[in-house]
Amino acid sequence: MKMNLQKISDRIATAAxxxxxxxxxxxxxxxxxxxxxxxxxxxxxxLITRNPAPVGEEGGGVxxxxxxxxxxxxxxxxxGIPIGLLGGLYLADSPDGKWKHIIRLSVEILxxxxxxxxxxxxxxxxxxxxxxxxxxxxxxxxxxxxxPIIVVSTEEVLRMVPVELREAGxxxxxxxxxxxxxxxxxxxxxxxxxxxxxxxxxxAGETAPLLFTALGSQFFSFKLDRPIAALPLQxxxxxxxxxxxxxxxxxxxxxxxxxxILAINIITRTVIERMNYKNG
Amino acid sequence: MKPRLLSGDNIFRLALFLSTLCIVGLLFLIxxxxxxxxxxxxxNFGLSFIWTGEWxxxxxxxxxxxxxxxxxxxxxxxxIILIPFSLATSLFIRExxxxxxxxxISHMVDxxxxxxxxxYGMWGIFxxxxxxxxxxxxxxxxxxxxxxVTGPPYGVGLLSSIVILLIMTIPYSISITxxxxxxxxxxxxxxxxxxxxxxxxxxxxxxIPYCKNGIIGGTTLALGRALGETMAVTMVIGNSTNIxxxxxxxxxxxxxxxxxEFNEAGGTLYVSSLIQLGLLLFLISxxxxxxxxxxxxxxxI
Numbered sequence: 001m002k003m004n005l006q007k008i009s010d011r012i013a014t015a016a017x018x019x020x021x022x023x024x025x026x027x028x029x030x031x032x033x034x035x036x037x038x039x040x041x042x043x044x045x046x047l048i049t050r051n052p053a054p055v056g057e058e059g060g061g062v063x064x065x066x067x068x069x070x071x072x073x074x075x076x077x078x079x080g081i082p083i084g085l086l087g088g089l090y091l092a093d094s095p096d097g098k099w100k101h102i103i104r105l106s107v108e109i110l111x112x113x114x115x116x117x118x119x120x121x122x123x124x125x126x127x128x129x130x131x132x133x134x135x136x137x138x139x140x141x142x143x144x145x146x147x148p149i150i151v152v153s154t155e156e157v158l159r160m161v162p163v164e165l166r167e168a169g170x171x172x173x174x175x176x177x178x179x180x181x182x183x184x185x186x187x188x189x190x191x192x193x194x195x196x197x198x199x200x201x202x203x204a205g206e207t208a209p210l211l212f213t214a215l216g217s218q219f220f221s222f223k224l225d226r227p228i229a230a231l232p233l234q235x236x237x238x239x240x241x242x243x244x245x246x247x248x249x250x251x252x253x254x255x256x257x258x259x260x261i262l263a264i265n266i267i268t269r270t271v272i273e274r275m276n277y278k279n280g
Numbered sequence: 281m282k283p284r285l286l287s288g289d290n291i292f293r294l295a296l297f298l299s300t301l302c303i304v305g306l307l308f309l310i311x312x313x314x315x316x317x318x319x320x321x322x323x324n325f326g327l328s329f330i331w332t333g334e335w336x337x338x339x340x341x342x343x344x345x346x347x348x349x350x351x352x353x354x355x356x357x358x359x360i361i362l363i364p365f366s367l368a369t370s371l372f373i374r375e376x377x378x379x380x381x382x383x384x385i386s387h388m389v390d391x392x393x394x395x396x397x398x399x400y401g402m403w404g405i406f407x408x409x410x411x412x413x414x415x416x417x418x419x420x421x422x423x424x425x426x427x428x429v430t431g432p433p434y435g436v437g438l439l440s441s442i443v444i445l446l447i448m449t450i451p452y453s454i455s456i457t458x459x460x461x462x463x464x465x466x467x468x469x470x471x472x473x474x475x476x477x478x479x480x481x482x483x484x485x486x487x488i489p490y491c492k493n494g495i496i497g498g499t500t501l502a503l504g505r506a507l508g509e510t511m512a513v514t515m516v517i518g519n520s521t522n523i524x525x526x527x528x529x530x531x532x533x534x535x536x537x538x539x540x541e542f543n544e545a546g547g548t549l550y551v552s553s554l555i556q557l558g559l560l561l562f563l564i565s566x567x568x569x570x571x572x573x574x575x576x577x578x579x580x581i
Contacts, residue, residue, distance in 0.1 A: 010478035017376055020368035024454075025385055027447045028392045031403045038406075086299030093296075103300045106307045112569040113310065113562060114508025115397075116535045120542070120558045124313050144306065151303065177292030205396020208510040208535070212542050232398045232511075239402040240515060247406070254399050265394045269387070 032258065039255020042248040047256070051220050052234075055243055062253045064220040068135070068229035071222065072214055073204060075139025080146035081196060087147075088154025088192075089180055092161075110148040115208040118144050122213040135221075135228040138214030142203045149202060153195025157188040160276075191275055194268040201264040205257055207232040231257050310562075318556035320548050329556060335521040335537075337545070342553035344560060346523045350531040351561075353438055353524065354513065355506040358445035363499055366450055370457040371483060386458065393451035401515035404444045409435040409516055412443065416528050431528040436518035439527045444516055445506045453502035456576065460494025461487060493575050500572030508565045510535040534561045 046061045053060030087103065094100055122141030127133055161184050169179035185192065210216070216233040217226075231253055238250030284290075321329065325342065332343025369389070373382040413435030420433055464487055472482040488495075518530025519540055532540070534557050545551045 006478050006481060010480040013480040013483070014376065017368045017372050020365050021372035021376075021385070024365045024369040024450060025388060028388050030407070031392075031395060031400065031447070034403055034407050035399060083299045083302050086296050087303050090296040090300050099300070103303055106304045108573060109566060109569070110303070110307055112504055112508075112565055114510065114535055114565055116508065116510040116538050117310070117314070117558045117562050120538065120555055121310050121313060123542075124317055124555075125309075144310075147303065147306070175287070175289050177288045180292065201394060205398065207396070207398040208539060211539055215543075232396060235398050235402060236511060236515070239398075239405055250402060254402055257396060258399055261394055261396065262391060265391060269390070 032262075035251065035254050035258050038251040039253075039258070042252040043255060044252070047249075047252050052218055052249065053245070056245070058245060060245075060249065062229075062231060062234055062249065062256070064217065064229040065231040065234040065253065066256070067220065067222070068214070068217070069204065069231040071135050071224070071228060072138040072142060072210070072230055073200065075136060075224070076142035076146050076203060077196075077200065079140065079143035080150055080199070084147050084150025084196075084199075085154055085185075085192070087151040088158060089185065091151065091155040092158035092184070093180055107148045107151050110144070111152070113144075115145060115206055116211075119209040119212050122209055127213060130225065132225065133213060133215035133227040135214055135224045135226065138210045138228065138230065141209035141213045142206060145206060145209065146199045146203050149199035150196055153198065154192050157191030157195060158184055160191070161187045191272060194272050197264050197268045201261045201268075205232055205261055207236050314555060314559040314562060318552050318559050321552040321556040324549060325553075329553070330560075333523050337541075337547075337550050340547065340549050342549065344534070344557055346521055347532050347534045347537050347557060348560075349523055350438070350441075350517070351507055351533040351535070351564075353527075353531075354441040354445055354517070354533055355503055357438070357442040357527075358449060358506050359499060359503045361442070361446050362450050362453055362502060363495075365446075366453040366457055366499070366502075367495065369450075369454050370461055371487070373454075373458050374461040375479070375483065375487070389451045389454050392447075393455070397448070397509065397511040398515075400444055400448055401512035404440060404512055404516040408443060409440050412437075412440045420528075428526050429528065431526045433528060434518055434530055436516055437528050437530045438517070438524055440516040441513045441531075441533070442527075444512050445509060448509060448512060449502040449506045452505050453498045456498030456501060457491070457495050460491045460498070460576075464490045493578055497572050497574075497576030497578075500568060500575060504565050504569040504572055507568060508535055508561060509533075510539050514539045534558075534564075 044059075044061075046059050048061060048063060048066060050059070050061035051064045052062065087107070091100060091103065118141050121144065122137050126137035126140050130137070165183055165187060166179055169183045170176070174183070210230050210233050214230050214233065215227040216237060217229045219229070221228050235250050235253050235257065238246040238253065241247070321342065325332065329342065329344050330348065331345055332341075333345040334341050334343045335346060336342070369385070373386050377385065413433050416433030416435065416439070419429060420431070423429075468486050468490070469482055472486050477485065513533055514536040517532060517536050519532055519536065520530040521532060521537070522529075524531040538554050538557055538561075542551075542554050545554055
């Protein structure tokens with residue numbers, strides 16, 4: 001009898017786990033499916049060749065947002081990549097100690113800071129002294145989110161580089177900096193770049209840090225010291241607006257952003273997995 | 281040969297040190313800037329800022345209680361529902377599904393985590409909120425007034441925010457839980473089967489106890505995410521500065537009130553109150569994340 005009870009509860013538990021796993025995975029299809037369906041419907045060539053049309057007019061595009069996002073991301077990469085790479089190199093290279101522990105802790109805390117708080121910091125740090133919202137402020141804010149991600153991924157990849165390679169370089173009398181840059185970093189370069197791309201895909205969709213820094217703009221601009229449009233900001237503003245034409249633009253912009261981010265993710269994850277497979 | 285001061289190695293070491301200094305310095309800078317700029321508000325309201333329920337920019341009266349309440353209700357609401365689903369999905373990936381299918385689901389969950397908050401928000405506005413509104417209407421029309429689940433069916437409000445936070449944070453929790461479950465030694469599991477236990481008994485007696493810390497830690501880290509989540513919540517929570525009384529009420533979280541009002545805020549005290557809210561959010565999520573990390577690290581050793 002007891003055996004029976006166990007078997008019954010096993011059946012029930014199995015069924016419950018199957019159903020709950022299905023319910024958990026379902027939203028991915030719902031979210032991606034919904035955005036792809038409505039985004040695709042409103043997709044047009046104008047989307048990437050024109051700036052937003054005034055309210056009430058059909059058509060228009062998000063060219064200024066794409067260019068603006070590109071500019072902001074360039075600025076954030078220019079700050080985040082060098083510091084992040086060096087930080088990752090330091091963590092992978094140096095022996096355990098107090099300073100290393102402090103850095104690890106700082107990186108972990110930085111990763112956990114809510115993005116809206118980063119937005120406030122960008123505002124205080126750049127917008128207040130400049131008396132103006134600007135592309136630079138947006139880039140600086142995003143770089144603060146990018147930095148800890150690059151440090152962590154760089155360290156993880158460089159740790160997988162066999163220690164024999166490092167030792168061989170030193171045994172040959174290479175200076176330490178050459179070993180680090182031309183042996184260790186060179187070997188792990190694919191993984192390091194994948195990590196950078198993943199961090200890029202993460203910040204490309206960030207909206208909250210741009211609200212009080214880049215601000216957004218209806219116009220096309222290359223000026224670094226002026227407010228600038230960004231794709232995620234446009235999605236936000238269009239979707240909370242009351243105009244159906246803007247909703248359509250928002251869906252189309254979401255589609256572009258979603259496809260871009262998912263593509264980067266899928267490609268880089270596949271590359272990283274291949275590398276892990278080769279090494280392990 | 282004398283060692284040169286400006287040798288490649290020294291320059292390299294200096295560059296590494298400066299970069300780490302930047303990282304640590306940035307963290308200090310963030311904390312000090314938040315503290316400095318929220319000082320007018322801290323001096324004016326003191327600790328009572330935390331339990332004052334009034335948010336009245338016109339008369340320069342600011343209290344954080346409605347937003348602390350909104351943050352805690354939405355985050356904890358989402359996390360409580362999250363626990364069984366995250367557990368079930370992790371079990372499915374590790375124990376119940378064929379390896380190939382488990383891998384696919386694992387990847388899908390990772391992708392779910394990569395979707396930007398603002399896209400979840402857009403989906404929330406156009407897909408989720410209308411459904412929640414209908415659901416609220418059905419509940420209000422057909423059931424007697426139960427406290428907490430009653431009120432005008434706006435659609436936007438705490439309930440929608442809980443659902444969207446649930447969908448957004450579950451990938452983090454699953455990715456940690458499934459990694460911890462991978463570490464359960466195979467001989468323990470096989471031992472349980474050899475003793476004639478069913479899979480469910482094995483899960484209950486071996487996997488769950490073995491992974492207890494990892495599950496709690498992963499859930500805590502997901503909670504940290506939920507607390508600071510901004511855009512999606514801002515778009516579906518309805519933006520009210522009153523203390524919410526039922527789950528149907530529009531409200532605001534700390535993050536969403538900042539997102540909504542920071543650019544329009546005029547006057548030192550107003551801006552500084554919003555920055556103090558940011559400081560508060562920073563400290564709350566720092567605390568929760570630290571607890572979560574300590575628990576997770578404990579399991580890994």
